[in-house]
Amino acid sequence: MAEQKAEAKLSAGQRSKIRRLAAPQELSADDEAGELNIVPFLDMVVNILMFVLATVAVTFTATIETTPPSSGGGKVRIERADKALNLTVIVTNDGVALKAAGGNISTGCDGVGPGITFPTKNKGPDGEPVLDADAITECVRKLKDSSPDFKEETQIRITASNNISYRKVIECIDAVRKDKNGNDMFPDVLFGVPR
Amino acid sequence: MPPDPKAPHVASIAQFKAALRKAKRKNEHEPEINFLNITAMLDMMTIILVFLLKTMASSSGAIPQSKDLALPASVLQTEPHQEGVAVVITKSQILVGDDPNPVVVLPTRESLAQSGLDAKYKKAGINDLHIVPLANALLSVRELDKQIRMAKGLDPNSSEAIVIVDETTPYRLLMEVLFTLGQSSFGKYHLMVLSSKKPKT
Incomplete structure (x- = not known):
C-alpha cells in the first residue's frame, strides 16, 4: 500500500526514467569475447603430458654395484x-x-x-x-x-x-x-x- | 495558497532515488555461468608438465635407447644410483660426463673382441688395460667431482662412476674401461641395466 503510494507520487516521466535505468544491462560484444579460448592449448598440454608419462613408464633402470676389477687369481674379499x-x-x-x-x-x-x-x-x-x-x-x-x-x-x-x-x-x-x-x-x- | 488537487504529482529527488534503487534491486539477478573456468586446472597441468620434463632431463634413468646404445635387461629391481660421473660406452664411442665429444671412437666389434682397443690408445702396448685418452678425460672430471664431494661432506679420496654400457660391448673393453676408472681414483661403479621381470635371451 505504502509502495503504491510512493509510486503514485512519481510522474510518468520519472517512472519511465526508472524503468530505463533499472533495466538489466546486456553484455557488449567485447565483454562476451573477453574469455580467452584456451581449449586447443589445453588439448596440446594434455597430449604432451600423456606422451611424457608413457615414455617414463618404459625406461625403468637399475644399477649393479661393483668395484675395480682385479686380474689373475684374486680371492673373494672376506675375513675368513x-x-x-x-x-x-x-x-x-x-x-x-x-x-x-x-x-x-x-x-x-x-x-x-x-x-x-x-x-x-x-x-x-x-x-x-x-x-x-x-x-x-x-x-x-x-x-x-x-x-x-x-x-x-x-x-x-x-x-x-x-x-x-x-x-x-x-x-x-x-x-x-x-x-x-x-x-x-x-x-x-x-x-x-x-x- | 493550497496545492492544486488536479496538478500532476512530482516526487522529490529523494523519493525518485529510493524508487530507482528499489527497481534496480528488483531487476538484479545472479550472473549466469555458461562456461567452465579451466584456468586453474590449466595452471596445475602446466606446472606438472614442466616438473616432469625437468625431472626426466636430470634423471640418470633417462637413457636414450638407440641403435648405438641399448642397455642389457636384468631381473634387478633396485632403484638406480643417481650420483656419480657418467661413463658411456656405446657401439661406436666412449663418452665421459656431459661432454658430447667422444673420448675414444671405437673400431669394429671384431677387433675389439680380440684384444680391446688399439695399442695407440694404451700406455704400454696392446695388452695393457689402461686407456690413456679416457684417463686424461677422467682427470679433470675427477677434480670437479672431488670438489663436489668435499662440499657435500663425502669422502673425497674416491669418486663413483655410473657406467652405461651397450649390451654388445665385449668383456675386454668393459674391463679396460673399469680398470682405467680404477686407476683414476674411481673406487665404486654402478653398472646400469634395464629392469625387466625376465631378461631377453
Whole structure:
C-alpha cells in the first residue's frame, strides 16, 4: 500500500526514467569475447603430458654395484678366507665354468673335477653361447648350501673371455644373484680380468 | 495558497532515488555461468608438465635407447644410483660426463673382441688395460667431482662412476674401461641395466 503510494507520487516521466535505468544491462560484444579460448592449448598440454608419462613408464633402470676389477687369481674379499667358498664364474665360448675354493666344479655340477661345468649346447643368432641360467642357479645354490660356513658369503667373481658380450655377463650375474625362490645367493659381484 | 488537487504529482529527488534503487534491486539477478573456468586446472597441468620434463632431463634413468646404445635387461629391481660421473660406452664411442665429444671412437666389434682397443690408445702396448685418452678425460672430471664431494661432506679420496654400457660391448673393453676408472681414483661403479621381470635371451 505504502509502495503504491510512493509510486503514485512519481510522474510518468520519472517512472519511465526508472524503468530505463533499472533495466538489466546486456553484455557488449567485447565483454562476451573477453574469455580467452584456451581449449586447443589445453588439448596440446594434455597430449604432451600423456606422451611424457608413457615414455617414463618404459625406461625403468637399475644399477649393479661393483668395484675395480682385479686380474689373475684374486680371492673373494672376506675375513675368513679359510672358510670361504670363493666361487668364480668363468664365461667362455665353450660354456660356463664354476670354480670354488676346493677346485674346479666338474661337468653337470657333480663335485670337484675337470671339464666345463655347463658346456655350450647351442649358440644364439649372435654367435654367442646360450647360457642355461636355471642350471647355473641350481648349481650355485647347491654349492652355497654345501656348508653352513658359506651361508653369509655374498661375493662372487665373474670372469669372461674377451669376446663375451656384456649382455651375457649380466645374464650370469642374474643367475647367481638369487635362487628360484627369490632368496639371495651372491648379490655382490666382483669382476676379474682373464689372464 | 493550497496545492492544486488536479496538478500532476512530482516526487522529490529523494523519493525518485529510493524508487530507482528499489527497481534496480528488483531487476538484479545472479550472473549466469555458461562456461567452465579451466584456468586453474590449466595452471596445475602446466606446472606438472614442466616438473616432469625437468625431472626426466636430470634423471640418470633417462637413457636414450638407440641403435648405438641399448642397455642389457636384468631381473634387478633396485632403484638406480643417481650420483656419480657418467661413463658411456656405446657401439661406436666412449663418452665421459656431459661432454658430447667422444673420448675414444671405437673400431669394429671384431677387433675389439680380440684384444680391446688399439695399442695407440694404451700406455704400454696392446695388452695393457689402461686407456690413456679416457684417463686424461677422467682427470679433470675427477677434480670437479672431488670438489663436489668435499662440499657435500663425502669422502673425497674416491669418486663413483655410473657406467652405461651397450649390451654388445665385449668383456675386454668393459674391463679396460673399469680398470682405467680404477686407476683414476674411481673406487665404486654402478653398472646400469634395464629392469625387466625376465631378461631377453
